[in-house]
Amino acid sequence: MKRSPLRARPPADRRSEPGYVAWHAPVYGECAVCGKRDRLVRHHVVLQQHVRALGADPWDLRNSILIGSGFACSCHRSHHVACRRLPLDKVPDAAIVFAVLLLGEERAQDYLGRYYLR
Numbered sequence: 001m002k003r004s005p006l007r008a009r010p011p012a013d014r015r016s017e018p019g020y021v022a023w024h025a026p027v028y029g030e031c032a033v034c035g036k037r038d039r040l041v042r043h044h045v046v047l048q049q050h051v052r053a054l055g056a057d058p059w060d061l062r063n064s065i066l067i068g069s070g071f072a073c074s075c076h077r078s079h080h081v082a083c084r085r086l087p088l089d090k091v092p093d094a095a096i097v098f099a100v101l102l103l104g105e106e107r108a109q110d111y112l113g114r115y116y117l118r
């Protein structure tokens with residue numbers, strides 16, 4: 001069987017989407033998980049692809065938790081790389097409300113229970 005050469009698919013360019021810039025605006029402060037000061041990144045509480053699949057705004061700021069980007073703490077990296085889940089009690093209320101509005105009460109509870117540590 002002949003294999004077609006592996007082609008790296010360029011990441012979709014989201015930069016022109018409304019809300020992208022605000023979501024990625026640099027913030028410096030305390031990591032919501034461990035409290036260390038760092039440059040912060042917004043993590044999608046409901047994963048971006050799931051928000052998109054439901055036709056909602058992937059850059060809704062309510063659906064975010066600000067966590068250290070990796071200089072002072074490894075909370076964000078370990079969540080994604082080592083699958084060490086973030087504690088649910090650190091997730092901002094606004095993000096929980098967003099998840100409930102998006103998924104409904106029951107599915108939101110399931111979802112958050114699956115991706116975050118209770």
Ligand SMILES: [Zn+2]
Nearest residue numbers: 031034073075
């Ligand atoms: Zn941290």
Ligand SMILES: [Zn+2]
Nearest residue numbers: 042043044076
């Ligand atoms: Zn993340």
